[in-house]
Amino acid sequence: MTQNTHTNEPHILPLSLYLGIGAILIGLTVVTVYVSFIHFGAFNLLIAMLIATVKASLVAMYFMHLKYDNKLYMVFFLSALFFLATFIVITMFDTLRRGDIYEIKSGAIRDAVIYDKLSVDTVQGIADSLSVSTDTTDVVIDSSK
């Protein structure tokens, strides 16, 4: 059985590769810091994330040997990222789209610094445009048991 260990000798990468990857990572760090001082608007986030992703891929591929190892590890690694992405995207389908039908539905959260209720006046204001009288009242909904 012991001879098995010799047939599957692990892949030993050259020293220069590790040092090279390390240098690239530090270089990219400097680049991303430098770029953050230039204003591209919303693109700043995109660029920063792009650079971070490249750096992360280098770490995963070479330091963590994903490039050389069993592809199964890659599958699990990517599926984690996939489910994370699903989590963020679908949740945002909710959190960013709550005002689709009525603006007011998503209103309060965005403006509240510390919990402060909208005053009844605001509500009255919304209702002002309506002119139905309760005189025609005839349906009663009761919350007592």
Next chain:
Amino acid sequence: MSQTQDGHPSFLQHHFSDVEQQRESAKLGMWLFLVTEILLFGGLFVFYAIYRAWHPEMFINAHTVVNIGMGTTNTIVLITSSVTMALAIRSMQLGKQSQTIWFLVSTLLLAGTFMVVKYFEYAHKFDLGQLPGKFYTFTGIEGTNPHVFFSAYFLMTGLHGIHVLIGMGIIVWLIIKTRAGMFSPQYYTHIEMTGLYWHLVDLIWIFLFPLFYLVG
């Protein structure tokens, strides 16, 4: 290499049929553990993403108070420690035990540096009242709910910091065991697993850094 009577190496557990199977199992197990780590941090990334999407101005305003210099220093320190960790494994693969110890000690020192810098950053924020949640007393940030930014900041860097500390503990243990001659080019699973863990901690920092320090 010490062997038991039936020719199996001493580190081979009874339920594995050979060393290769044992090594592969450990590695797969470690990767699955890393997957759980990613999703654990992932929840916090979701927190960050949702609130950033809700309050973009506040996040941009808030990031101006974090210290880019310290953040950059820490990023470079952590990347370097990842390199030394990878080299420690390589040295063990080549059977150079003393070199392995040397690289592990460097990794430990770099991790220590990271934590010291982190300490100064935290201390500064504590002084200014830039604290999470209801302890937030700072007044210099415009926008909605700035305390949420610091909640995310402290939770994410804090959880990351705890991982660094745990990693340091494991590296100390590795140094002791390597000195005692526990590992060989045939058997260095513990060092390899620690390496994977350490790189993941680095990998998470690679995302935390721009999110908090660069693009607020």
Next chain:
Amino acid sequence: MNKIPDTHYLNCKKGIKSWLTTVDHKRIGILYLFSIMFFFFVGGMFAVLLRLELLTPNELYISSDTYNQFFTLHGAIMIFLFIIPAIPAILGNFVLPIMIGAKDVAFPRLNLASWYIYIVGALFAVFSLVSGGVDTGWTFYTPYSTTTTTSVISITLGAFILGFSSIFTGLNFIVTVHKLRSPGMTWFKMPLFVWGMYATALIQVLATPVLGITLALLIMERLIGIGIFDPAMGGDPVLFQHFFWFYSHPAVYIMILPGMAIISEMITAHSHKKIFGYKAIAYSSLGIAFASFIVWGHHMFTSGQSELAAMIFSFLTFFVAIPSGIKVFNWVATLYKGSIAFTTPMLYTLAFLFLFSIGGLTGIFLGALSVDIHLHDTYFIVAHFHYVMVGGTVIAFLGGLHHWWPKMWGRMYNETLAKISCGLIFVGFNMTFFTQFIMGANGMPRRYHLYDEMYRPFHAFSTYGSMVMAVGFFLMAYYLIRSLYNGKPAGNNPWGALTYEWAVSSPPPEHNFDDIPITDHGPYDYDKVVAKSTLTEN
């Protein structure tokens, strides 16, 4: 005459210490069996107390506060301490390694550690019980859970810790299935139980960490008011529901997939028939596991989430129905031209088909947006998930327990009592929960202590049903414990089944196999191989 072998895993080492330090997957399964059944009993007691209180519309013997704590503890204990770990940790631990021809799971010490973690988590839950209880419901919805004065932190911490136990079990199984299959056992020669456990393990590993971080955030919200969930701090309570259900919906499949896995196993073993649609069942397990991650929002149709999100979730939800349906049809087709023995496990299998069909089909009502608006948070939901969780998972678990009981202990239980008990549970269960569909559709909201007079007959009938069920469970406890002392020896293969666990002795030897078996045929070749039941040899 069957004989119990002289040495086996139960008696190869003696003393409490040998049990508490064991790394044998079978012994760990037994440790789990006793600890989990204990909490099943505790959770069940709460259920009976709740049903008793609901006998009348007015207060019978407990106050509203106590009632709220009881249903919270019933839910939390049953979910986190019983039904999530039950099948993987007890039966999975016991039979999965033997089924694939391995001597143990990949990480035996981690396996033991996960049992200790379970115990620690359970202690936290017990602590919250004695330190004033919890009244949030098992879902811990904010902002109620961030404002209530009860011990929410200790029970969430308990659930957090239990999560790790679940993760480690799942991680262990994935590695075991990937790396420790016996030579020749390809993926499509694995028993379907293993497929089901594998799919479950994937969910455990991928979803449970999110529960961990959710509960950590909830604890932080309570301690330092971080402002993510609590509206008083500018947070969004609906976001908590997203976080919570991102784990807890897949968790529903952590519960039901192992149940389905057991059914696939039992239906072939007791009808001596090759399974119909092996690949369809195997793939549908993976399909369900995958789909379980993208449908969490169907718990939130009335929560005020965006209409777009509601539409997406409703659409995706129906795609979970398809693979579940396929499995049921395959099981029915398996019976065709079989040789069906009416053993206790087979009775449970048939009960499962009956109850799970109802549970699954009522899910369609709840996936439909407009109907869900009416049915959400009423007793219809309560009935639906009890039909899936109890009618599906628990019935399958009990069936599995009877199926592998002779393998665990080497002894048979009393078949007559077992069948009576199965009948009582089946009848009692339907009495308890079918009535709840009707009163739910009629508008009875869940979690009510005092209710409208018009629902009284339904509640009363439901309570009587729960008593019948309780009698069934006590009868089962009686004959199972009794069988440990004087059950007749079962022999290696009481059912004449073909998977590996029936080839080893009952109880199995310490290391399962002297020589790792080589696999050259599928697990269900009842058309080629005849295995005689060792029960009839007597």
Next chain:
Amino acid sequence: MDTTGTFWMPPSHSTIAGDVDGLFYFILYTSVIIFALVVGLSAYFAFKYRRRGEAVKTDGLDHNVKLEIFWTVIPTILVMIVFVWGFKTYMKINVVPKDAYEIKVTGQKWFWSFDYPEGGNSINEIVVPVDKPIKLLMDSKDVIHSFFVPDFRVKMDVLPNRYSITWFEATSVGEFNLFCTEFCGKGHS
């Protein structure tokens, strides 16, 4: 329109109740057919192919592509019908007609209060005109509550620090139950 209620559903007294009930019964009848098929066949097979002797070999039948496609495609079509039907009614429940009469609803532990546009208010009892769409602008003072009137098939969570909206149009005069369906503590029931 059924105003007395059926075995399954409470009486219906709003414009959307008919739609909801229609879908409910469509699913119910389809389910009953599928359920009868599954359970009936299992029982029939279990009886017909009961074990008649020890150790007999059984038929090796293990798949039938046509049959499997059939029982995948038919349910898929059925659930898609249910999805579209449910979604259409859901949009009807969510889109308030323009001329709706608006009432401000506040939930708190443990009562409802209603503010009418004219300035009046009431506690635990909402009084509205018949045959007129009523828009509810809802908010909570403490935890999540849920506004549920079974006879109108209307339900919507009421959240703190945020408004949620729903509407209904009553079709007959009477008194109806209003429930809170989101667990909110001691006085929930």
